[in-house]
Amino acid sequence: MPYKWLNAVQTSLYPPICLLCKAPGTDDLDICTDCMEDLPRITQACRRCAIPLESSRVELCGACQHEPPPVDNALAAYLYTFPVDRLITELKFRGKLPYARLLGRLMTESLIDSITELPEYIIPVPLHPWRIATRGFNQSLELARDISRYLQVPIDIDSVRRTRHTPPQTGLPEQERQKNVRRAFDIRPTLSLDHVVIVDDVLTTGNTVREMARMLKRSGVKRVDVWVLARTAAS
Ligand SMILES: [Zn+2]
Ligand SMILES: [Zn+2]
Incomplete structure (x- = not known):
């Protein structure tokens, strides 16, 4: 009320x-x-990494067929291109928090029809406390608020913590990117959940959410899905 x-x-x-x-x-x-x-909506995509696919006859992209990721189902609302990229930049790097309300709502409206099974918790990708101190907020948490309210699924910000202050992924070669996120998260040992969803703003290589999903599964979570606002067209 x-x-x-x-x-x-x-x-x-x-x-x-x-x-x-x-x-x-x-x-x-x-x-x-x-x-x-x-807005550049994604209509058909790989079920496990949300990369846009040209044909609706295949469910998985070549990479996921070759090596299935620890993510069970990935959904992306929009392509990370104009003007979505601009709106996300305003939110993240110019600290325009009101943009989160719009982007969060757009994410909910775009994804809602594709969500078939509700998770027990929504877990936004955590930022390192240093990053939160400089930015003032975690954009993934802000984006997750609308969909959490709409679906009546609580947000969990305590179970996963960022333990390493990783440098930004952009500009790093692929091998370095993978090394960069390894063991970047700490999972609360008492976590006992069957199904969670990770929420992030942008999915690029997917290394960060894959690492988080891998650690969640290792701690006993059976199903890990990913919902993102925007996805790049290539990894
Ligand atoms: Zn307009
Ligand atoms: Zn894929």
Whole structure:
């Protein structure tokens, strides 16, 4: 109740305006109908890594057929391309937290029809405390809030911790990227869950979520899915 009331107050004071073209927003969101329709949605993708596929007749990409990842099911809402990349950059690197509300809602609306089984918990990819201290928030947690509320599935931010302050993945060769995330997470030993979903903002090589999924499975979780806002077209 208080949440809805707060939303109503917010709307009357600040009518929603499209963050992309400044037209009036739609559905109480800071995006207009035209811009929303133009967003690069992913329609067919690999079931386990969410990479876009050209044919709907195959369920898995070549890489996942060759070596199945520890992720059971991966869903990505949008392609990591314009304007989604711009909106994510504004959120992450310019600290524009209001963008999280829009992006979180878009992620929910885009993924909701593809979710077949509810997990017990949603686990946002944790950031190292140093990163949180400089950014002020964890974007994966902020994105996870809307879908958690919609599905009534709680968020768990205690079971997985980032133990190493890893340098950014971009620009590193593949082997270095894999080394970079190895043992970057610490899983709470008392964790006893069957099915969890990892939420992240962008999926690129997938090394980070694969490592997290691998460690969750090693600690006894039977099924680990991944939901992301955006996916690059190639790993
Ligand atoms: Zn617009
Ligand atoms: Zn795949």
